């Protein structure tokens with residue numbers, strides 16, 4: 415048995431892969447495979463409306479919010495969010511908790527906005543979360559941008575340590591959406607690229623508070639960049655990523671069948687706790703992220719010797735444990751334990767790490 419610890423595109427449920435494989439065959443009735451159907455077909459209508467309904471059910475998304483399926487990944491959201499919402503002050507407040515917060519800041523700046531970094535833990539290698547300063551004046555910024563889970567560095571704003579702002583809050587949930595519970599009502603906009611917990615790359619989910627949109631003057635913003643256009647056309651303002659939405663819909667079915675976000679969270683807590691417990695008692699490896707902020711989905715650790723880490727990650731590949739290298743910018747190890755990762759993967763990883771430790 416082999417396991418894939420990739421940070422994304424990441425492991426998908428085996429049952430979903432089986433269904434996808436079958437869908438690539440020409441259907442006896444329609445004479446088409448899944449990548450040949452029209453987005454205007456009844457078949458796809460059922461898929462996309464089903465996907466929205468299921469996501470709403472899983473995240474308890476009320477009618478106050480619109481849900482749209484877009485393309486362009488999380489990175490395009492780094493531009494769409496400021497284009498749609500940084501329209502009054504052209505000032506975005508941001509907590510710098512890692513690489514993807516920095517990237518979002520850079521994109522917003524290039525669009526001509528001011529980005530106020532309220533706090534950063536860069537000098538601590540992002541192993542701690544930046545706290546919201548008490549004197550933050552929410553009225554001076556259009557919104558506060560956070561990344562709930564820092565995919566590369568492994569620190570997370572869990573629901574219980576979210577910054578409490580009096581203003582608007584935008585969250586990049588790309589790497590922990592549906593992995594742990596969040597109250598959607600605490601946010602004004604949420605986005606997530608699909609390729610970690612939702613399905614394959616190619617679809618990006620955006621959850622937008624409708625009333626916030628109506629307040630904006632979008633003069634000069636092109637049609638594809640306006641959320642309202644995608645909302646008005648039920649995510650079919652242009653041709654949507656039919657296959658990616660098809661696969662996403664199957665993943666959502668799977669999550670519901672397993673018991674929803676509550677059950678995903680229970681499993682993810684258990685998986686992460688087992689791995690962190692092993693790492694914490696080990697004298698060979700360390701998990702450097704502060705305990706209260708530790709990610710459930712991206713577990714970062716090291717032996718303290720980055721060259722040695724590389725050698726061990728290579729040995730892991732030979733043992734059938736794939737993609738354990740940390741992000742190229744930080745090195746070390748990163749074990750991504752998304753929803754579809756079984757506990758047996760964690761057990762296999764611990765057994766491997768233990769063996770290496772004993773031989774060291």
Ligand code: PLP
Nearest residue numbers: 487488489514565586588589607
């Ligand atoms: N935000 C987070 C938290 C991510 O982990 C990633 C990618 O890994 C991105 C944004 C960028 O997403 P994409 O590659 O889909 O543009």
